[in-house]
Amino acid sequence: MSNFAQQQVPLPECEQLHATLFMSSPESTDPPKLLLVYRYSKSLRFLLNKITFPNHKHGTKTLAIQPLNFSRHSFFNRHHHILYESLLGIAYDSTSHMLYILFQSFSGLVRCEAYLLETDGRTADRIYEFNVDSTFSNSQWSSDPYTQKFYYYKTRKVNGVLKTGIWSIPFGRLVLSLKTGDEGKLEIDFSSENKTDLTDVQVTNGLAYFRNSSHRFLTKLSHKEEILKCAIPYRNAPIVRENFMIISDWDYCRLKDGNRFNKTKCEEEANVWKRKNFPEETGFEMKLIWVIIIVVVCNVIILVVILCVACRKREDRRVLRQESFWNQRQHPATYQHSFAPDMSGDF
Numbered sequence: 001m002s003n004f005a006q007q008q009v010p011l012p013e014c015e016q017l018h019a020t021l022f023m024s025s026p027e028s029t030d031p032p033k034l035l036l037v038y039r040y041s042k043s044l045r046f047l048l049n050k051i052t053f054p055n056h057k058h059g060t061k062t063l064a065i066q067p068l069n070f071s072r073h074s075f076f077n078r079h080h081h082i083l084y085e086s087l088l089g090i091a092y093d094s095t096s097h098m099l100y101i102l103f104q105s106f107s108g109l110v111r112c113e114a115y116l117l118e119t120d121g122r123t124a125d126r127i128y129e130f131n132v133d134s135t136f137s138n139s140q141w142s143s144d145p146y147t148q149k150f151y152y153y154k155t156r157k158v159n160g161v162l163k164t165g166i167w168s169i170p171f172g173r174l175v176l177s178l179k180t181g182d183e184g185k186l187e188i189d190f191s192s193e194n195k196t197d198l199t200d201v202q203v204t205n206g207l208a209y210f211r212n213s214s215h216r217f218l219t220k221l222s223h224k225e226e227i228l229k230c231a232i233p234y235r236n237a238p239i240v241r242e243n244f245m246i247i248s249d250w251d252y253c254r255l256k257d258g259n260r261f262n263k264t265k266c267e268e269e270a271n272v273w274k275r276k277n278f279p280e281e282t283g284f285e286m287k288l289i290w291v292i293i294i295v296v297v298c299n300v301i302i303l304v305v306i307l308c309v310a311c312r313k314r315e316d317r318r319v320l321r322q323e324s325f326w327n328q329r330q331h332p333a334t335y336q337h338s339f340a341p342d343m344s345g346d347f
Helices: 174-180 249-260 263-277 279-330
Strands: 018-022 033-040 043-050 073-075 085-093 098-105 110-117 124-132 140-144 149-158 161-170 185-189 199-204 207-211 215-220 226-231
Touching (some): 018 085, 033 085, 098 124, 098 174, 110 174, 149 199
Parallel strands (some): 140 199
Antiparallel strands (some): 033 043, 149 161, 199 207
16 A cells, blocks of 8 residues: 655656546546656656636636646555666556556566555555566557547557557456457557657547647547647757646536536536537437427327227227127028928839
């Protein structure tokens, strides 16, 4: 179990800072937080940091700037010396609160340490560790709680040809994939685009974010459609690790409203925003709903008519059979005796 510390410490090296979203339980009103994992000197540390929601009192409604507070951090209980390994990446399963930390030694060997992270963010119990298949060496990792998948970016040679892309592994299958070398599902193939120099590749809320030496990119994972491309203004600026995350759905309302979070109010605000920003889509949805209702009503009417006709025919047949029965009882068939002489002869 890790120890909680309150001492003031200087900022860690930015390139060794890995971050992901820490989600509370669905029943909780606690907003999401930043889970930060970083190395400092000879130790590996982590902390949970609150996310500040943009407020017009601070001069803007769209931007909130908050320095990271490293004074309240926790230590991982580890057996290996971190000086001879680099922190390759982290993978956090928000459904089980399992945190997987990937290390790569100077010789290329990849290991994984698994920790059970408590919901208070102050303790992390070490569960186990294992060696990772070489398939995942030199990879970049991210975790998406909305798609419940882990994503990694990698460039490697396949039959002498460079293959670059983003692969996904579902929550719950990571350990098996890391041990067996199962690549998972190829989500985006960059091989034909010669994008082998990408950094800070990560997937959040179904969107892929990455950058190269001159631009930042935001791409739809499902359709590989480029949404945003912007130039990096200062090419001579020091290269630091960037972490990009998108918060949506109930988590957005939890972050905005805090302890006043209410699902009904959140749904109403979402519907108002959708009608305001996407009136055509909302109108089409309403038309589609009315078409579905009309089709269902027509089908019900047709079904009722068919049932009425069938019942009417059945009743008519029953009445006919009943009338035929009473007619037979009132007018029974009689045998008419013949008085013709017996014309038969005996010989």
